[in-house]
Amino acid sequence: MPEKKSPLILVVDDEPNVGMIFHRVLGEEGYEVVSAASGTECLRALKKQAPDLVFLDLRMPGMDGVETLRRLRETHPDLTVVIMTAYQTVTSAVETMRLGAYDYLIKPLDTDKLKSIARQALALGKVSRRIPAAKTIAASDVVHDDNLIAASPEMKKMMTLVAKVAPTDLTVLILGESGTGKEVFARAIHRLSVRKDKPFVVVDCAALPESLIESELFGYEKGAFTGADASRAGKFESADGGTLFLDEIGNLPLSIQVKLLRFLQEPVIERLGARKGPMHLDVRILAATNVDLEKAVKNGSFREDLFHRLKVFPLQLPPLRNRGAEDLERLVAVFVDIFRGKLGKPSLTISPETVQLLKMYTWPGNIRELQNALSSAALLADDVIQPGHLPMSVQGAGRPDPAPADSIALDDVVRRVEREHIANTLKQMEGNRKKAAAALGLDEDSLSAKIKTLGIE
Numbered sequence: 001m002p003e004k005k006s007p008l009i010l011v012v013d014d015e016p017n018v019g020m021i022f023h024r025v026l027g028e029e030g031y032e033v034v035s036a037a038s039g040t041e042c043l044r045a046l047k048k049q050a051p052d053l054v055f056l057d058l059r060m061p062g063m064d065g066v067e068t069l070r071r072l073r074e075t076h077p078d079l080t081v082v083i084m085t086a087y088q089t090v091t092s093a094v095e096t097m098r099l100g101a102y103d104y105l106i107k108p109l110d111t112d113k114l115k116s117i118a119r120q121a122l123a124l125g126k127v128s129r130r131i132p133a134a135k136t137i138a139a140s141d142v143v144h145d146d147n148l149i150a151a152s153p154e155m156k157k158m159m160t161l162v163a164k165v166a167p168t169d170l171t172v173l174i175l176g177e178s179g180t181g182k183e184v185f186a187r188a189i190h191r192l193s194v195r196k197d198k199p200f201v202v203v204d205c206a207a208l209p210e211s212l213i214e215s216e217l218f219g220y221e222k223g224a225f226t227g228a229d230a231s232r233a234g235k236f237e238s239a240d241g242g243t244l245f246l247d248e249i250g251n252l253p254l255s256i257q258v259k260l261l262r263f264l265q266e267p268v269i270e271r272l273g274a275r276k277g278p279m280h281l282d283v284r285i286l287a288a289t290n291v292d293l294e295k296a297v298k299n300g301s302f303r304e305d306l307f308h309r310l311k312v313f314p315l316q317l318p319p320l321r322n323r324g325a326e327d328l329e330r331l332v333a334v335f336v337d338i339f340r341g342k343l344g345k346p347s348l349t350i351s352p353e354t355v356q357l358l359k360m361y362t363w364p365g366n367i368r369e370l371q372n373a374l375s376s377a378a379l380l381a382d383d384v385i386q387p388g389h390l391p392m393s394v395q396g397a398g399r400p401d402p403a404p405a406d407s408i409a410l411d412d413v414v415r416r417v418e419r420e421h422i423a424n425t426l427k428q429m430e431g432n433r434k435k436a437a438a439a440l441g442l443d444e445d446s447l448s449a450k451i452k453t454l455g456i457e
Contacts, residue, residue, distance in 0.1 A: 007122050008032045010051040012042040012068065013084065014060045018109070022055065025111045026118055039063030043071055051079070053121050055105070058085040073100050080121045084109075103169045110266055116282050120169055120194060148181070148188060149334070151326035152443050153434070154318040158185070165313050166192035171264065173249075173310045174288040176317030179368030182288035183247060185315060190243040195284060198242030203235050206248035213256055215272055224273025236269050236281055243284045249310070250291030250302060260285075261306045285310075320363040320370065324443035328359060328370075335371055336385070339378035348378060350385040357387050361397040419454040422447070426456070 009031050011022045019035035026033050034051070036042040040063055042056070054072070058065035065083060072079055083104040102121050105114060150159045165172055166189045174182045183202065190200045208216055215224075219234030235244060246252070252260065263269060264285065268278040287310050296302035320328065332355060340348040354377075363369055377389035387395060422440065429435040437447040450456075 006030050006032050007052040008034065008049065009118065010034055010036060010042065010045060010049075010054045012036045012039065012054060012060075012065075013057040014038060015057075018057070018084070018107075021109060021111075022114075025114055029115055029118070031118065039065070039068030039071070042068055043075070046072075046076060053118065054079060054081045056081055056083055056101075058083050058104075069101060082117055082121055102167070112267060112280055116267065117169065120282075148184060149327050149330040151330060152318075152322075152324040154323055154443070155327060158315065158317065161313075161315055162188055163192070165189065165315075167194065169193075169284055170313045171285045171287070171310055172312070173293075173314045174286065174317065175293075175314060176288075176290060177319050177366055178290045179366030180317040180319060181367050182290075182317060183245065185317065186243075186245045186247075186286045186288060189286060190245075190284075193243070193284070195242045199239050200243050200245065201235050201239040202245045202247060204247045206251040210253045213253065214259070217256065218259065218269050218271055220272035221274055224271070228273070231271070234269070234271065236263070236283055237279070239283045240281045241283075243286055246285065246287045248289055248291075249287040250289040250293060250296055252302075254301070254303065257303045257306050261303060261309060264306075264309045320366040322441060322443070324445060325359050326445075329355065331367060331370060332358060332374065335374045336378065339375060343378055345378070345381075345383070347383050348381065348385070349383065350374075351387070354385050354387050354390065357390065357394065357397060361394045415454065418450070419456060422450060422454065423456050426451075 009022070009026055011019050011033060013019060013035070014037050016037075019033075022035070023033045034045065034049070036045050038060060042054070056065050056068060056072075060068075063071075065085075069081060069083070072081060077100075080102050081100070083101045084107060085104055086107050103117055105117060148155075148159065150156050162185065172186075172189060174185055176182055186202075187200060190196060203217065205213065215232075215234065217234050217236055219232050219237055220228050222228055222231045246260075259269075263281075263283075267283065268280050270278045291302075293302050293307050293311075297304045297307050320331075332350060336348060336350050340346060358370070358373075365372075373391050373394055374385070376391065377385045380389040422436075425436045425439055426433070429439065433444055433447055433451075437444045440447065442450070
């Protein structure tokens with residue numbers, strides 16, 4: 001069989017004009033394009049030829065896009081598929097990611113976005129053929145370079161989600177309290193994507209004054225404003241081909257939110273004072289915030305349309321207090337190892353009593369607070385980090401509050417209430433410990449320990 005001279009793209013859509021658009025736009029890019037008018041016709045076509053990429057409409061009469069994709073996954077598991085959908089069915093399109101769709105396009109089609117997705121999807125296909133695991137990344141691969149600890153069920157779930165979304169070009173909104181590692185997750189997503197060899201650019205939206213953020217993001221031409229003595233590229237241009245991570249996006253001014261929304265709808269920007277036309281860029285957007293964006297939408301400080309554009313694939317990171325003892329122990333081991341090298345203390349260790357005290361603290365500042373606490377403790381310690389080396393706020397976690405005279409009776413009451421509450425929750429969850437633990441804000445190991453300690457049948 002002769003080798004194909006150019007990539008073959010199959011377009012599956014019951015609307016003839018869609019196929020015509022693909023033939024014209026992608027044909028000009030040097031691709032060979034063939035069409036199928038239904039899911040059944042698509043499956044029939046795949047028996048005769050092997051396309052490099054499939055664009056599949058979600059809404060079709062007879063066999064719809066979801067069922068067609070399910071059949072494709074059974075017969076052609078390595079085939080790259082992009083879903084096409086109308087704006088009002090974006091949620092359904094995102095659901096197809098679970099079946100292995102690479103990305104989705106919103107109708108009416110944006111030709112620049114179409115070209116960009118085709119180019120990236122075909123590049124991913126080449127990588128997948130060289131490295132079979134590239135499209136189906138294992139959750140364990142996520143932790144490779146980023147010190148992401150994943151022992152707790154909550155974090156294992158996060159690793160699985162990162163592994164699914166990283167190879168795609170979806171916009172990801174990373175949510176979580178301050179210090180939960182949102183930038184670390186963003187870097188992991190970039191590292192596992194086809195953009196990994198391109199720039200990863202970080203913008204802290206909370207650190208930039210409103211008067212500077214527009215020029216910082218979009219750049220400016222010489223003479224655009226007082227002091228603009230030379231033209232300068234913005235962060236969007238710096239990230240071309242790669243990933244732009246907008247941290248603390250809840251602090252983005254409304255005027256800039258409008259410009260970001262336009263970019264997500266059509267990937268073009270204009271520098272301040274630009275005399276030429278808009279620039280087309282290829283940038284994946286990752287965003288993060290510890291702000292409740294739904295509340296911000298209600299009070300008018302965040303645009304609702306931008307919110308929905310950003311939360312195509314949300315990741316809700318758990319706080320450290322909900323991640324269980326094993327995650328904390330592993331994080332402590334990682335940080336002690338880091339400070340051992342940084343401080344030139346090759347024999348530095350941490351005592352079991354100190355680790356136990358760390359487990360008792362609630363860590364309102366999450367991983368960042370843990371890192372800072374161990375940093376100062378490692379500096380004070382000679383060879384072994386002891387409880388007294390920790391900040392006073394952490395040391396206080398191990399000190400019991402002054403007990404009232406009837407503290408024994410009070411302890412009994414607390415124990416009885418806790419036992420009753422856990423027992424009722426287990427009953428509501430029909431004995432499912434995983435669901436009960438989630439409802440109680442515990443990990444399964446902690447719940448099992450409490451069940452044993454409290455004597456719950």
